[in-house]
Amino acid sequence: GSVTSAPPIWYHQFLCDLSKYFVAILRAKGTLRPPERQALFGPWELIYGASQELLPYLEGGRWGQGLEGFCNHLELYTQFAANVERSRTILQEQLKKNKHFRRFVRLQEGRPEFGGLQLQDLLPLPLQRLQQYENLAVALAENTGPNSPEHKQLTRAAQLISETAQRVHTIGQKQKNEQHLQRIQALLSxxxxxxxxxxxxxxxxxxxxxxxxxxxxxxxxxxxxxxxxxxxxxxxxxxxxxxxxxxxxxxxxxxxxxxxxxxxxxxxxxxxxxxxxxxxxxxxxxxxxxxxxxxxxxxxxxxxxxxxx
The missing domain is CATH 2.30.29.30 (Pleckstrin-homology domain (PH domain)/Phosphotyrosine-binding domain (PTB))
Incomplete structure (x- = not known):
């Protein structure tokens, strides 16, 4: 019941709004150089594309088929996770030294679509969402009888999404450890x-x-x-x-x-x-x-x- 009740419309909308109000406008205005823009957002637009593809399946209750197709895009989440640290650094650097960018970000953050969240809060959303996709796929697989035509698709999807979530978690742990080492480095003369x-x-x-x-x-x-x-x-x-x-x-x-x-x-x-x-x-x-x-x-x-x- 509750698992399948709410398709991830709000999340999809966030992906869409951030692509529209941040990525696309920054690309058009050239406020950031392309390498910096790419480092800041990573594969955000591709993740948005994958979500766009999945949405009609979820809304139509065709879970197995939708999640099976979605699994072709899981590598994007690993890439996104590997880029998190660099993205955070670029954001801090650019907010500090690029006043046009700073003004632009503050202006866009003020839009009602973002509900008072700052860009730094919005950027990690896909990784939090991956966790929810995992929960969804696992719950659906468990609640689908082995005779159902979707059972195989859902079981496979649950396994692949879980493996990706685990990889993403490991990347996060390594990044945290790296931060600790840098901090300790600074303490030891x-x-x-x-x-x-x-x-x-x-x-x-x-x-x-x-x-x-x-x-x-x-x-x-x-x-x-x-x-x-x-x-x-x-x-x-x-x-x-x-x-x-x-x-x-x-x-x-x-x-x-x-x-x-x-x-x-x-x-x-x-x-x-x-x-x-x-x-x-x-x-x-x-x-x-x-x-x-x-x-x-x-x-x-x-x-x-x-x-x-």
Whole structure:
């Protein structure tokens, strides 16, 4: 019932309006150079074309045939996802430095068709929509009996759309990870910092207290990747060039780590420590926040098990 009740008219209208009021006018006016315009919108118009093709089938209840045809266009969504980061960068750059473009965008965003949404909110819509197509195809396939002529079409479509949605998700995860690495790169000063983190998979970062064999616990910033734990020390605030950055102190391989929780440690208010043993060194880590320590324990466990496989 509810799955098939609302054909995606509003979404199709958005695709249409953005093509009409942004892409087409920008092409005609030449406010952006073609390479920038293409990078900003990616295969938007082709996705609009695919939606246009699908719509009459959905409106006529010919789901199987419509979705089967739609699957020929799924590659567009992967391309669109791969371009998201570049598109966002171009949009920010052009809004900053191209005042004609900035004025044009603000003017078009004010149109009632866009319901107060900004261009940056509108651009990711096709990827959100893909998720809904997946839900639709899966639900239809499940609710269509094996004897129905559409069963095969719908099952195949559900599978193909799910695979594409998974690819799109993976692309998004990689882009997020890349952003984390760039951010961490900026925090770590020193020539070797770049080599230390490029190509790694980021999991967590935060302050923890390192408990030495003697003396007071010292706060250190830790960056956990799937294969390594990086310990860094804040640069002194008086260090003019590198204030607010961290110097890498050690890089521990997670594949060689043995992790234990040490409870009932009387020295700290948190009542617990994490003990990390490596072949040549042992780290005792403490946090005044019990919940934070649990999160770290979970993330470290995840990293260690990912290295065992």
């Amino acid at each position: 020193g020539r070797q910092a770049k080599g230390l983190i490029s190509g790694r998979w980021f999991l967590r970062q935060g302050w923890l207290l390192v408990v030495p064999p003697r003396g007071e616990p010292r706060p250190r910033m830790f960056f956990l990747f799937s294969d390594a734990l990086l310990m860094a020390k804040p640069r002194p605030p008086l260090h003019l060039l590198q204030s607010g950055t961290f110097a890498c102190r050690a890089l521990y391989p997670m594949g060689e780590c043995q992790l234990h929780r040490v409870f009932g440690h009387s020295g700290g208010p948190c009542g617990g420590l994490l003990s990390l043993s490596f072949p040549h060194e042992k780290l005792l880590l403490m946090s005044t926040d019990q919940e934070e320590l649990s999160h770290w324990y979970h993330s470290l466990t995840l990293a260690i098990s990912s290295q065992k496989n």
